[in-house]
Amino acid sequence: MASRIVWRTVVAGVVLLATVTSASVVVQSDASLVRAALAAVAIAAGSVVVPAVSSRNRLTLATSVGAALPFVLMDERFDPVATVAVFFLGAVLLSIAEFVRKGSIRRALLYAARQFMGYCGFIAVFSGMLTLVGGSVGASGWDELIAFVAGGVAWIAVDIALWSATASTDGRISPRFVALSALRDLNVFITLIATGGLFGMMYGAIGWWALPVALIPYSFAHGAFRRFQETKSTYKQTIRALAQIPEVAGLNLSGHSDRTATLAVAMAEDMGLTPEEVEDVEFAALMHDIGHITLNDPTVAEHGWTREDLARWGAEIIAGAPSLDRIAAYVRRQYEPYRNPGEESDPSVSMVSRIIKTASAYDAHRMGEGLSQLEALERLHQGAAYEYDPEVVASLRRVLDSGVTVNA
Amino acid sequence: MKPLTRRQLRIALIYASLGLALVVTAIVWGDPPVWEIWVPFAVTFVALEFSAVEVNDRLFQSSGVMVATTAGTYFALHPDASAFTAMVLMAALGPFVIEDFRQRRWFQPTANFGQMVITAGISGLILDALLSDAGAIASSRLPLVALAGSLGSGLYSLINTMMVRIAVRSVYGKRNVMPWSGMPLLMGSQVTMGLLGGLLGAALYVVEQAAVAALLLVVYLIAHLSLSSYSQLRKAHQAALRGFVKALEARDLYTRGHTERVAYFAQLIGEELRFTGTQLERLRWACLIHDLGKLAIPGELLSKPQLAAEEFDQMRQAARKVESILAEVDFLRPMVSIAGVHYLDLDSFDPSNWSLEASIIATADAFDALTSTRRYRMAMSQQEAFEELRADTTGRFYPDVIDALEKALERTGEVYGATSPARNEAEARQGARLG
Known part of the structure; x- marks a missing residue:
């Protein structure tokens, strides 16, 4: 004092x-x-x-x-x-x-x-x-x-x-x-x-x-700067709104994409990604489950689906927008595990995809299964090195320790 | 030679030879401009014309005019130079856009060359006449000079638009002149830009330093670059929404292309009713999102021809939820209130809540639904569809709007729906048998 x-x-x-x-x-x-x-x-x-x-x-x-x-x-x-x-x-x-x-x-x-x-x-x-x-x-x-x-x-x-x-x-x-x-x-x-x-x-x-x-x-x-900034935030708002459609249709956990994006952006900033990459993380995280909208189709529900299918459908929807093809590629590969036992990790899977995967899994454990922060992190730790990238899990831990608030 | 090519050739020849004559005049008889000032201006002008930005805001479209007026004012004031020569030479460089060459267009660059040179020449002459005897101007006379600048650029845009109009009208026929209905707005902003450009040019003349001009143009160029990245972002945004709409439509074979058609019909109606660019843009957005509510509706409900009361309720609630999310996006909010109307309960329809835009979208939507084949119903003919729309007693479809659509379709010569009522019935019978 x-x-x-x-x-x-x-x-x-x-x-x-x-x-x-x-x-x-x-x-x-x-x-x-x-x-x-x-x-x-x-x-x-x-x-x-x-x-x-x-x-x-x-x-x-x-x-x-x-x-x-x-x-x-x-x-x-x-x-x-x-x-x-x-x-x-x-x-x-x-x-x-x-x-x-x-x-x-x-x-x-x-x-x-x-x-x-x-x-x-x-x-x-x-x-x-x-x-x-x-x-x-x-x-x-x-x-x-x-x-x-x-x-x-x-x-x-x-x-x-x-x-x-x-x-x-x-x-x-x-x-x-x-x-x-x-x-x-x-x-x-x-x-x-x-x-x-x-x-x-x-x-x-x-x-x-x-x-x-x-x-x-x-x-x-x-005026030009202002317009650019306004359009950027409008763009983000639009993407966020569209990403919520599967949630309001009852096909996904409510608020999941929003929370995943908040976490994923904090992790990307923590890991020192470039501003462009951080922006990609935000967009990809917001839309990573857009493929769930396909579950609305009765024939899909009949034939069954895998997580890979969901990722692929989501990527197909996103690829409908030519400017978002990068995002589509990230979403497409989000289901892939960090590495399979006995193999090296695949370097072609982008850090963006790994971050989304981890952030999304954390939110699913936390909000979907109702686990505590510690329990949810523990689950991810158990999966680290095979399912999740250990570096990304470490970053998630730092982010959560610093008290990033994810509105539930 | 096709008639279109012949008409194009005629206009291009007239414009380009007039322009060429002016350029020759300027080179042979005109006073050469002060090169160290002229070159940076010409570079900026060409750069602005090269990357012409498509922005739905008239003020920004005219940045090239402002640079031209700034240079024109400067050279008109200069005792050893003339605005005429400087502006004609600048304009002569402007219209050669790489994109035109890549696509092997010959008409646009030639016609544009003539049009821009003539425009620049006339406004340069005006500036010369108004400002040549200004001599050594004091800074107190700056506003007067600026006024001359605004007159020059007002004329610039007037002549420019007139020449484009003449060219479009004589080459493509009358219909395509419609988008030019926003003229008064355009003129207003051009005159403002000219006022500013005149002020800048006069100030530059008084300071008389190329270093200052360079600094000025740096700011201009940055502004322009930001503007073009803004315009790119806007396009990306629009494309993203379009992509989602496509994804929605891909789910249902029968409604494929529906949104694009509704947007097209609404555009036709809007143009017929002389909407401005901004209004048309709003209408386009509203059309794009008008069916997004469907995404949240369970798939099996969508294909049913008849819905039970609680099913209809469920459908409306799902759509409402999506609308409320979309309304969180600031700029979509007004569009949602226009577009989110067709899930409305007909019993609770309230004419006082209704707007012209809402009626346009409802009409376009209903027209497309009536003239397309759905899973549960065959398409009607265009005439039957109009009769059906006019017979509607709810007041959702304004008679003006229906008339506008009918007139616009007459003008374009397009026909939608089944070709004749008789054939329609035959098809319906066949469809019933097959179904």
């Missing part, structure tokens, strides 16, 4: 000291105080007002404000120290805004610190390159653009490194997965930085008209 209070005091002291230092740096520089204050407020406001679409909304318009800062803080001049100081003040305001919104002071500080350190990388490389190519700020020429692009690359690199280091400690997600997901947001990141640069480079020539001019292409891109 005492050490926590010490920690808090230290952190608060450091932040306070840095704030005072930054403020004095800004006051003593040539920057106009009005512009500096405006910029700091804009950084905080940018993070609240327009959240751009990215994984866990980590990218915001604050990035654009930061990118524009070196050009607009002073006329025809660039002072790296003052610029960083202004951004620091902005980051302090931003952390307050984050705290008010999310309620966790630790997260807010981490968030602001990440933004600030990425920005330091940007300014360091930007000013270094600027001296290297001998360009000056305010001319809006190619030399300026080269330095700006180099700075932007550094910013993105620092941000992704920090993000994968901090975000994965929150839950039990592998850093590889976090880093790869962050890379998928590259287009959003570049757009935000370019928008800021656009505003900054035009500001000298046309003043505040640069704001609408820079925001036109941005809003264009923003």
Whole structure:
């Protein structure tokens, strides 16, 4: 308890000291105080007002404000120290805004610190390159653009490194997965930085008209990102709804596909699969029992069926959608055991299929047979190395230990 | 030579030679554009035209127009260049899409070339006329310049649409012009895009730096790329739903193709009633899902000609459950309320809950059911089916909707159902004997 209070005091002291230092740096520089204050407020406001679409909304318009800062803080001049100081003040305001919104002071500080350190990388490389190519700020020429692009690359690199280091400690997600997901947001990141640069480079020539001019292409891109994200979630919703049809028809355990998907995704993230693979796991897990709908047919019930049949029928239905043929292949092979006695395991069976198989079996034991978590896990352990992949079972255990909630 | 080919050749020849004349004029007499600005714009424009995105949103379709207007405004303001030359040369590069060559199409690229060059040339001339004496503009005059830009791009889209219209009408006949009914909407968004494009072009001119143009185009390209991946995803989504519908229909030989036909009839009715693109899209989705409720119905009930009261109840409940799941998907919710109606108890039919869309789907559904052979009944002729629909007293089938379907089928010359009542009876007798 005492050490926590010490920690808090230290952190608060450091932040306070840095704030005072930054403020004095800004006051003593040539920057106009009005512009500096405006910029700091804009950084905080940018993070609240327009959240751009990215994984866990980590990218915001604050990035654009930061990118524009070196050009607009002073006329025809660039002072790296003052610029960083202004951004620091902005980051302090931003952390307050984050705290008010999310309620966790630790997260807010981490968030602001990440933004600030990425920005330091940007300014360091930007000013270094600027001296290297001998360009000056305010001319809006190619030399300026080269330095700006180099700075932007550094910013993105620092941000992704920090993000994968901090975000994965929150839950039990592998850093590889976090880093790869962050890379998928590259287009959003570049757009935000370019928008800021656009505003900054035009500001000298046309003043505040640069704001609408820079925001036109941005809003264009923003709309496209939003639509993409919306369609993606709609797609997922549709698949989830369709996957429930066998359940409402009374042909499968109610809620089975939903619970299997939750578990399987947590396991895939734990095992460090790529974001694309995790997405596949989710889709395949949602639809892994869609073949049960065939049981509605009286002739099928008459002739009998095996688990392989069910998997094949399911895969046939899914393959009706050309874009889901990968998913169909995963579903097709989900019934296969990890390995047969005396044989090596078949490497052509994908990890996705193995994860679904294990997650689905766990849910069937737990909810279908009413076993406790321990008993159900015990069953899987008994089957590990023959029926189930031991690595996957170990991952399931980690996921369950971390307290992933699967709504029953 | 087939008449279609002859008509195509005529239009292609007229358009392409006019376009070629403009290109030659631009090269011989026009002022060459400022190349370091022109090249990035041309590259972006061609890239946008290359990967034309099919999005059901007019605002996004016109991204190419916006880039053209931005460039046009810039060059019109520039004392040593003209919007006419810059835009004509840009447009000349745009229409050669790889896909056309791969499929060995000759008509589309040639006609498009002429059409785009002429359009670009005229709007370039307008921009030149409006902006040439603007000289050194101050940033305070930016809105005025933007206004000129919107005028230019409004004209651009007007001429463009007119030329497409003329081409389609004279080559394929009248019917295919129907999808262009959303013109006013399109014009509105084009004018807005032109306003923005004009503002951008003027700003670029004042700043006068190719580096800024490059930065601007990067954002454009990213936006466009995201947009095309969005459009791909949308297609995948639609394909997935279609796939499930197919899987449903595969279970019953008699209803195979039913959903596709209902969607087609509904589309015909919608076009006849001058629905906009968005409305037609909604209708298509609603048709796709209108029979999904069947998936949950026990197989043996589906093939029975007559259902006992409790069996009917069971069927309706199963369908309702599926509907309630589908309604959890935000964008399907309105479609479910349109489409999930045909399991409705006729006694509890409430006209105040009824909508035009619901009536369209019910009509299309009933029309297809009447004109197809089912396990328990032979198909009717088209005429009998219409009589049957008109005789319905519940009010589910709006007379306008029935008329629209009849008119649309007359126009396309298609006939559904048994060919004549007499033959139908003969077939029915035969069917009875065989059955």
